Amino acid sequence: MDIHLSYLVDLVCWIKDIVVAVTRENMEAMKQIIQKYQHKRISLIEAGVTRHRSIFNGLKALAEGQSNSNLSKPEVVIIHDAVRPFVEEDVLLKVVVAAKEHGAAGAIRPLVSTVISPSADGSLDHSLDRAKHRASEMPQAFLFDVIYEAYQQCSDYDLEFGTECLQLALKYCHTKAKLVEGSPDLWKVTYKRDLYAAESIIKERISREICVVMNKKEDTDHVGHLLEEMLKIELNDVKVTPGTLCHTGRDVQHIIFEQCYNFVCVNDTTSDFQETQKLLSMLEKSNLSTLYSVVVVSVHFLDFELTPLCQTMEKLLQIRELAKKVKERNILLCGLLICCSQDKQKLQESLRQGAIIIAALIKERNSGLIGQLLVA
């Protein structure tokens, strides 16, 4: 729910007001979500007992305005389901433009399964030609006067048992809705498997970019740069962006602002967290991790053959305390110790291993692994 709203609010600047129908028992929780995410354009109304009654309540709020709100009657209204959180701006725009011209418009998709009509005894009566039918999805858009008129005219039976707004516009206002081809993203989160899919889609979306944070920008032989190159090779679908923590910190600041949710921070000294701590404090000051978790991998290089591993590891285990602290801010911190061998081939292998570990941490985003010191 909140994800959906955030999508709408953050991405679509031309939507003036958002009216959300909420059941009485969820009203308080919803208010808190709105406050937490600082949504400005959302008004809450009480949901009806059926889908159509909820929509009608929303339309009434827009038509009449509300004493404690700035709502006003719009020219065009979009109707959408909260259970379709991945709607894109493009299709919203298409239905709005079509609704302005035709009075009503809705997104459609090809049917995945054949639709059949059962007879009263539970046998097949007939099956429908799949090529001649479509699934009606959301969003739908209407000239406000058309859909409001339809809801005012429609019967109690419609309000109780109907689900399709396009049908109401047709039946009561003789408005033939324009049908707009939608993308697969419009699917309805209905079953448990849909929640799994939604979780994976969100994880995939916020894992498309990694920022590699380094101080020593000038020295291209620096192992940090070699790691950056290795990440580019091993993580095909991920954009690898370099970032610097200069005095003003503007570079990383900019990347945070552009909503990159994954950071690999290369520390200059093996056994302390100076650079990581700088980055963490920047992240804490930003609101980046409000909606989605931010993954930070604190990278340390050490030649295991020259320096005893165990003393360094013991020092680096302090990362556990650091991780616990930033976890409260939805930042998932892990440590990564990479063997920086003099042998070129061994070094390459360690860097490759490091890139694989980083990929795993970013893909899974599992808070159970925070504070761990991984070794490559």
Place this chain on the structure above:
Amino acid sequence: MDIHLSYLVDLVCWIKDIVVAVTRENMEAMKQIIQKYQHKRISLIEAGVTRHRSIFNGLKALAEGQSNSNLSKPEVVIIHDAVRPFVEEDVLLKVVVAAKEHGAAGAIRPLVSTVISPSADGSLDHSLDRAKHRASEMPQAFLFDVIYEAYQQCSDYDLEFGTECLQLALKYCHTKAKLVEGSPDLWKVTYKRDLYAAESIIKERISREICVVMNKKEDTDHVGHLLEEMLKIELNDVKVTPGTLCHTGRDVQHIIFEQCYNFVCVNDTTSDFQETQKLLSMLEKSNLSTLYSVVVVSVHFLDFELTPLCQTMEKLLQIRELAKKVKERNILLCGLLICCSQDKQKLQESLRQGAIIIAALIKERNSGLIGQLLVA
């Protein structure tokens, strides 16, 4: 595909033959999959250019037998899609029983979206009453003679553009199929999000049980038992089963046989892997990890306050080599060092942390994290 077949083959003993339609370019790969998983009941036939033509090819193979196979004409045939891998034995049985009585039967599901009929200009012509229609899903079952007759009678147009077998039985044999209510599991893996969902469902299914392997069964104060208790508390949805590595190893052997895919192995000595190695060799001898990965967490207890952590860690880093070796057999091995403090409260906290880490490893099953030594 192979997952689907394995499900059918492994779970449903009363299915005599399985005929799979495969395109020519995938035939070799498919043969290799069948050999790898040692499927005995599968015959391959060449797929047609449309769905109906593929099914017809399969029916012909069953009707005529094949010179190099043991296929024979069955009384009842089930038609199913490989893209619906989560079919349960229960619904297969239901459609078969109904087909024996009625000649044809198919699984149905409620419609998720309203179905509409567009007019030629891309506007809404009319919308269908959702309550009076259903989605036709798979599996479907038929008396063999009914569906074979239907395919022999049907037109080239049907074979090119049709998709619905129930409709053919109705049209050409006047057989009214019985409709059987199916579960949400019958959904069709169609889009990328469906692959995500399928992956999560499989992971969820193989993560429902953890076997905690211990030698010291008699001593209930043993920290291993405390960890077992903590796992029961922290992992609500998971069945925690104790297992022993006695001389004959029968106990764990039995659990492996019953297809538990997750093992937490408590080692008696902090800095070696004796018990873990025993378990790994049992797992390697079994075929458990052929289809799905097996997660093994090698647990070691140490009082960090009494014994220097770093020497133990250095020894335990050998787990990396061990993990690399068993990775080839689809076994994902990680180490977990748990602080075994004298302070009861600290001990509880470490055990809780350990349980959270174990839960994360089992949930994600990410091979990028193998060989790591995690600390709780």
